[in-house]
Amino acid sequence: MGFGGLTRYVLDVALKVMAVDDVVLTGKMKREADRLFAQIGRADSMIVAVKAGARAEGFVLGMETAGALRAGDAERLYIIFEAALEERLKSLAPA
16 A cells, blocks of 8 residues: 555544544654554555554553553544554455
8 A cells, every 4th residue: 555545544544433633642652653553554464454453452551551541542542543453454355
């Protein structure tokens, strides 16, 4: 998927689900969340997509455990990353 395709993919997922911008994160945490979201979108196989999704889930779990997220923000991030992963897996599935 080229950059244009990735951009369209990310925008499609962001429209279907709430955007990462809806979650209150510090600058560094937001950059990491955006990076993980983009990794899911760039995955070129189902295995790579699932690994990226697992990293994203671990990121949220770590921030939740450390108390770095407001109430509800962890759940929103889980939903955002899960929706992005599901969409990516659908796009990678054989026709």
